[in-house]
Amino acid sequence: MHEAIVIGAGLSGLMGALALAEAGLRPLVLAKGHGATHWASGTIDLWGKDERSPRDALRSIVTARPEHPYALIGVDAVADALARFRAVTEAARYPYVGGMDHSVLLPTAAGALRPVALLPITMAAGDVRAGGEMVIAGFHELRDFYPPLAAANLAAQGIAARGVYLQLPPVPRVRDFGPRTLAQLFDDPAFRKQIGRQLRQQRGSATRIGLPAVLGVRDPLGVVADLQLLSGAQVFEIPTLPPSVPGIRLFNVLRAAIERSGGRLQIGSEVIRAEGVGHILTTLCSEAAAREQQHRVRRVLLATGGIAGGGIRTNDAGLVRETALDLPVRMDVNHAGWFAPRFLDPGGHAIYAAGVAADDRLRPLGVDGWPVYENVAVAGATLAGADTLRERSRTGVAIATGWAAGRMLAAYGCDATRSY
Amino acid sequence: MGVMPHDHIELSLEQSLDHCIKCNICTAACPVSAVTDLFPGPKYVGPQAQRFRHERQPAPDESVDYCSGCRVCNEVCPTGVKIAELNARARARLVAERGIPLRNRLISRSEVLGRLGAGPQAPLANLALGFGPLRLALERVLGIARAAPLPKFSRYTFRSWFRRRSAPMANSGPRRQVVYFHGCATNYYEPWVGRAAVAVLEHNGCEVIIAPQRCCGLPLLSNGDFAAARRAHEANVAYLAPYALRGVPIIGTSTSCTLTLKEEAPELLGMRSAMVRTVAEQTFDIFEYLRMMYECGELRADFRPIERTLPYHPPCQLRAHRIGRPALDILELVPGLRLVESHADCCGIAGTYGLKREKYQIGMDVGAPLFETIRRSGSDLAVCDSETCRWQITHGAGVAARHPIEILAKAYGLVI
Numbered sequence: 106m107h108e109a110i111v112i113g114a115g116l117s118g119l120m121g122a123l124a125l126a127e128a129g130l131r132p133l134v135l136a137k138g139h140g141a142t143h144w145a146s147g148t149i150d151l152w153g154k155d156e157r158s159p160r161d162a163l164r165s166i167v168t169a170r171p172e173h174p175y176a177l178i179g180v181d182a183v184a185d186a187l188a189r190f191r192a193v194t195e196a197a198r199y200p201y202v203g204g205m206d207h208s209v210l211l212p213t214a215a216g217a218l219r220p221v222a223l224l225p226i227t228m229a230a231g232d233v234r235a236g237g238e239m240v241i242a243g244f245h246e247l248r249d250f251y252p253p254l255a256a257a258n259l260a261a262q263g264i265a266a267r268g269v270y271l272q273l274p275p276v277p278r279v280r281d282f283g284p285r286t287l288a289q290l291f292d293d294p295a296f297r298k299q300i301g302r303q304l305r306q307q308r309g310s311a312t313r314i315g316l317p318a319v320l321g322v323r324d325p326l327g328v329v330a331d332l333q334l335l336s337g338a339q340v341f342e343i344p345t346l347p348p349s350v351p352g353i354r355l356f357n358v359l360r361a362a363i364e365r366s367g368g369r370l371q372i373g374s375e376v377i378r379a380e381g382v383g384h385i386l387t388t389l390c391s392e393a394a395a396r397e398q399q400h401r402v403r404r405v406l407l408a409t410g411g412i413a414g415g416g417i418r419t420n421d422a423g424l425v426r427e428t429a430l431d432l433p434v435r436m437d438v439n440h441a442g443w444f445a446p447r448f449l450d451p452g453g454h455a456i457y458a459a460g461v462a463a464d465d466r467l468r469p470l471g472v473d474g475w476p477v478y479e480n481v482a483v484a485g486a487t488l489a490g491a492d493t494l495r496e497r498s499r500t501g502v503a504i505a506t507g508w509a510a511g512r513m514l515a516a517y518g519c520d521a522t523r524s525y
Numbered sequence: 526m527g528v529m530p531h532d533h534i535e536l537s538l539e540q541s542l543d544h545c546i547k548c549n550i551c552t553a554a555c556p557v558s559a560v561t562d563l564f565p566g567p568k569y570v571g572p573q574a575q576r577f578r579h580e581r582q583p584a585p586d587e588s589v590d591y592c593s594g595c596r597v598c599n600e601v602c603p604t605g606v607k608i609a610e611l612n613a614r615a616r617a618r619l620v621a622e623r624g625i626p627l628r629n630r631l632i633s634r635s636e637v638l639g640r641l642g643a644g645p646q647a648p649l650a651n652l653a654l655g656f657g658p659l660r661l662a663l664e665r666v667l668g669i670a671r672a673a674p675l676p677k678f679s680r681y682t683f684r685s686w687f688r689r690r691s692a693p694m695a696n697s698g699p700r701r702q703v704v705y706f707h708g709c710a711t712n713y714y715e716p717w718v719g720r721a722a723v724a725v726l727e728h729n730g731c732e733v734i735i736a737p738q739r740c741c742g743l744p745l746l747s748n749g750d751f752a753a754a755r756r757a758h759e760a761n762v763a764y765l766a767p768y769a770l771r772g773v774p775i776i777g778t779s780t781s782c783t784l785t786l787k788e789e790a791p792e793l794l795g796m797r798s799a800m801v802r803t804v805a806e807q808t809f810d811i812f813e814y815l816r817m818m819y820e821c822g823e824l825r826a827d828f829r830p831i832e833r834t835l836p837y838h839p840p841c842q843l844r845a846h847r848i849g850r851p852a853l854d855i856l857e858l859v860p861g862l863r864l865v866e867s868h869a870d871c872c873g874i875a876g877t878y879g880l881k882r883e884k885y886q887i888g889m890d891v892g893a894p895l896f897e898t899i900r901r902s903g904s905d906l907a908v909c910d911s912e913t914c915r916w917q918i919t920h921g922a923g924v925a926a927r928h929p930i931e932i933l934a935k936a937y938g939l940v941i
Contacts, residue, residue, distance in 0.1 A: 106820075133849070137603060137605065138550065138600065138601045138602045138603035138604070138605075139550045139554065139601040139603055140550075140603040143548070143550050143553065143603075144548060144550075144603075278562055279562055280562040280565060281552070281558065281562065281565055281566060283549055283552055283553065283566075284553070285552070285553040285559070286559075289559065346549075347548045347549055347550065348548065348549045348550050348552070348553035353553065364866075369849070369850065369853075371847075371849045371850075372600055372601060373599065373600035373601065373844065373845075373847050374847045374848075374849070375605070391847065392847060393846060393847035393848050394784060394787040394788040394805075394845065394846045394847060394848075395787035395788055395805040395806050395808060396805075396806050398847065398848050398849070401820070414603070415603065415604065
């Protein structure tokens with residue numbers, strides 16, 4: 106019998122597992138595969154839909170949109186999650202900076218600007234508002250990262266930037282320079298010494314240098330420090346296409362913290378169904394070789410993602426379902442309303458707001474408005490009530506609701522409402 | 526194309542291609558493409574190259590031969606693409622077109638090798654295989670890496686020990702029957718693993734049956750010899766089905782043998798009879814079975830404390846069962862004992878992969894992070910469920926490696 110099982114190993118699942126582990130409940134994380142961490146940029150985005158600070162935006166959401174995930178848990182719970190997140194990453198020598206008071210504008214690999222609330226310190230010097238001419242540097246070998254394009258787009262927005270290509274020092278590898286291969290090379294001090302020297306030659310009058318986010322897996326702070334020393338400029342990372350090296354670091358940091366507190370991860374095990382008695386979920390079944398694996402469990406945190414992560418699925422008839430526990434999904438727009446005249450319509454797609462409705466303890470609600478299960482909490486993109494993609498709040502909602510759900514589940518069964 | 530089955534599995538593999546969203550998570554996790562350019566990564570060789578593989582056309586890509594079959598790609602894929610199966614079948618197609626090199630024919634026949642070497646002649650065979658000039662000749666002539674870790678033959682086989690031992694004292698009450706699938710490694714190289722398994726199972730009230738059995742066929746599958754693998758699996762199903770149909774579980778200590786019985790053979794060979802399915806459904810890794818006993822309150826807990834902290838490597842073939850870490854779940858019940866999981870993707874040996882001259886160094890490079898982790902632990906003993914991984918760990922990290930069942934037998938104070 107498990108005290109707690111978390112379904113999903115994205116940011117919300119990992120933060121929830123951390124809360125459960127730190128409460129002494131030795132959670133097991135079941136996940137179909139790696140996912141959201143490895144796909145995303147590694148920044149925490151609280152709010153970016155308009156110019157308001159995250160704190161102001163969240164405060165107004167709490168009163169104006171009571172079904173929004175932020176409103177379900179409240180602003181204090183968001184602040185609580187950020188604080189814990191910062192402490193954990195800092196302890197792992199991968200500190201994040203920022204907070205709720207204002208968003209930082211970071212350049213993307215295409216030279217667009219992205220509002221971010223919390224960012225790894227390796228990206229901090231990229232804050233475009235901080236001023237200072239930029240050099241964007243890359244490698245021909247790293248496909249999908251074009252320094253001249255990024256620099257031109259930044260310049261068009263009034264940010265002094267210049268794109269340069271670096272020479273890849275002779276390395277044993279000649280093929281496949283994905284982000285991971287480059288990050289492994291940067292883990293080697295001799296390699297970054299050669300890059301640092303090139304940066305010094307190329308930087309000209311620039312005071313800061315943006316590089317693809319491949320500056321080492323093991324010790325990114327050490328890599329950035331070395332490159333800054335050698336180049337004489339500030340160095341910052343720009344997120345790449347997946348797989349995301351900052352995301353992999355974050356996954357490693359959170360996994361280590363969960364395991365240190367007694368939790369465990371089981372990747373490659375998709376939860377395909379659940380069994381319950383009345384309003385108590387009792388058993389989870391995960392896919393395995395030859396037969397299902399059954400897990401008897403006291404508390405469950407559902408954090409499988411939304412339509413992108415595989416927690417929500419739909420078919421060509423427009424039927425929308427939740428994949429792990431078969432919970433009812435709230436979808437406000439019917440199938441006919443899913444189509445917009447423009448590709449990538451600025452209004453977004455209705456499916457991104459589809460999800461599982463929840464109460465203020467993040468328990469999943471049925472169509473009758475009552476909790477389906479008392480011992481289940483839902484977190485992250487599986488929750489209904491917000492198009493976090495358009496709001497640019499996806500990772501913020503993930504860590505805030507993940508942490509809050511883990512804390513509330515940990516308290517489940519310890520209070521007077523215990524019903525079994 | 527006699528060996529390539531056209532079946533529901535081929536269909537499901539084709540369909541799984543469409544689930545690939547090209548996110549490269551598998552490429553980032555692949556331990557082989559991390560260390561060599563010869564393997565461009567699971568995404569390229571699996572779902573991408575598969576689009577160009579057609580029955581009447583030559584294989585588009587030979588690099589699939591550098592896939593070690595560790596299945597890490599399947600483990601991490603967020604969308605459920607069956608990359609490892611795609612690669613295994615692509616390799617079989619390559620083999621069907623070009624034939625199997627003598628070397629691969631030889632090293633994939635672990636039963637034949639075992640019968641040749643194990644027994645009273647073992648010291649002589651071991652002496653020969655430890656003889657540098659002979660290993661050099663084997664490398665030159667056959668392509669078996671001269672430094673690769675070959676296990677030592679045992680002077681007695683597990684089966685001969687089991688036949689000759691005095692029958693255990695009958696406990697009172699009915700005993701549950703279990704079939705022990707020892708596999709080639711336990712029979713010919715490490716009979717003590719089987720002795721520990723029998724001791725632990727009997728200690729927990731099981732009557733252990735040693736049914737006739739053949740090599741599970743995994744080395745044949747991973748060398749692309751599907752025809753021989755099919756014969757092996759058909760024989761095993763015939764031997765084991767009478768037990769499985771009666772609900773007698775088939776329990777193994779080799780995570781690769783049990784995975785093959787459960788899934789690899791039926792899936793890769795497209796075998797789907799009711800008997801094949803029943804054998805698969807009744808097959809258990811030994812710690813998976815002990816964990817079930819524990820969950821039902823039927824596992825004895827008379828452990829003696831073992832005050833040790835040991836590095837533990839869950840082999841790829843265990844992770845491919847998708848059952849978590851059953852050895853950790855059980856061994857953490859032993860007072861004082863602490864196992865620290867390695868988090869290394871693979872030890873690099875991947876069955877017979879790391880024995881091959883052209884792949885030996887790749888295997889060692891793949892295993893380097895694991896060896897480093899074990900060396901840094903300061904322990905002179907590592908724990909791992911799979912035999913070839915243990916031999917590779919000893920070779921690469923220079924420490925003894927034991928099956929977790931040996932540790933559990935010790936905790937029970939059993940003489941084996």
